[in-house]
Amino acid sequence: MDTGPVSSRLFGAAADLRQRPRLGYAIAVSAFLIALLTRFGVNAFLPSGFPYLTFFPAVLLTAFFCGTGPGLLAALLSVAAAWYWFIPPLDSFALDVQSGVAVLFFVAILSADLLILHIMHSALADLRREQARSRDLLEQQKTLFAELQHRTANNMAFISALLSMHKRKAKDQPEVVAAFESASGRLDTMARVHRRLYDPTSMDMPVQTYLRELLADVIGSSGREGVDIVVDCEVAHLDVNRLTTVSLIVSELAVNAAKHAFDGRGGRLEVSLLRSPDGGTYTLRVRDDGPGFPDGFDPSTSDRLGFRVLNSFARSLNGQMAFRTDGGAVTEITFPAKA
Template sequence: MLETYRGLRERPWAGYGLSLAAFAAALVLRLDISAGLPPGFPYLTFFPAVILTTFVAGLWPGILCAVLSGLAAWYFFIPPFNSFAMNGPTVLALGFYVFIVTIDIALIHLMSLATERLNAERRLTSKLYDQQRTMFQELQHRVANNMAFIAAILQLQKRSAPKSDDAGSALDAAIVRIDTMSRIHRRLYDPETSSRSLQAAFEALAADLVEISGVPGVQVDVDMPQESIDLPRLITLSQLLAELVMNSLKHAFVGRPGGRIWISLRRRGDDQFELTVRDDGRGLGHAKTKPGAGLGDRIVKNLGAQLGGQVEVTDAAGVTTRLIFPA
């Protein structure tokens, strides 16, 4: 509320105008109700005027209102009336008034100072946060650009390397992984997409992977719950899904026009997630290496271990990979 009246406090003429208006209103009201009041109560309407003025307009307008109110109460409402005569009861009444308004004004002023300091600290914190966020975004942007640069270097290296199927395949796989990591990095650290659901985030990731692979006609169905996962584990989960989907895109649909991949994440009780990635491809029978021995398989197992789970692979009507990990 004090922040609302900042503009009034920053314009002294407005504050003093409010002080005079509050004093005048309090005096008129006190004169109007005098006939119905018992003897005493000289400050009945002046205390609220002083408190309101100090709260809204600040210290010095509050002091002005207090001085004018004290003089008016002394002249009109403390015997002998309509004079500034001084006697024992008058001194006592004025001393009581001075004590009360001093306490009121001091408390309100100290509260205002504390609020101003708090608001200044909030503004400074907000500014520092914006600066830190900008620097962090720039850092992530540079990291993603560096990944893209490394992928481009590997692409050039592949062109100049001696012709070898194994070397070419290894370089292709490295290029795809780095490109995938770059895209994951950009998406997860992009503030415009930070509020996206898991469903939307992994649908976008799947679309990127299909585009990178160049395999036509593949449909990826994503089924994710309305859950939130902390960023470090979300990055690991994204890497794991990218590796599994790329494995399917690379091996499952050879010799056929497209196929289908299903990705789902489900809760198992209150403390576990179950991740399933399944394709309708040709299975593991055509693999050149023993199941679980390839680089991609080792990467998947390591990523699963980082999530605190163990990867299980079954080969029936396509390949199904399942990971149960703590929620």
């Protein structure tokens, strides 16, 4: 049975009572009186001895819930009561050697118990203070991080606006316009990846779900309709650095497919992230059902910016990239499972 919530409530109640010393001392006296009356009540049923039977729990519970001071008060009252009424000779504070040893042992045991409880509560109080400081620091970090992401998004939007402005100025130069459009498109892709990666709702999202939603967003922004997106992922989670790189790779390939494979039609885009049988490597595969690569075209040696970008991403994963035509363009990147 899970006792976590119960213990938390007990420690919480003890912390509250320790903030109210007057109530704590009143509880100490009450606990002592209840222990004393109980001891008188069971006296006829007990064999000789057991003078402290009901006083131990009263002292320990008082010290636990109310603090060292009330616990010490309950202990002193209990020692005096047990000594006077339940240790021979009864109804007096006289002691023989045997009784004196018994009283000393009772005092020693109570002192050790009170010391242990005091140390435990002091350590718990220190832990609570550290937890409070950690929560405050975490909230500050979250606030600063959110502000950083907001500023990053604003900067991306500003750069995109600058690119659009310069593209309009170069409307009579098709190659320049195309370069600005390509840069603007990649910036838009980075902004989409950034927004999704650092969305708090995406933190615990499986990679398969994350990639499916990202691709739907990228294809949707391209204006292509009727594209069937299929994602097959054997890897549940990736660290944020490699997930960022994988996101940029599949987004770049999805944009290329939207331009060349799905031009004027719908189609099918398949993305898989598979684990090797020995678990040592992952293979990222992106396939479309378009015409594929032209005959004799080797993307790995192409000077096109898109393929240079993909090669750079593959190297950042310590991976190897391969291209082929198999019912469409197929791109594969194999990289180590461990970063």
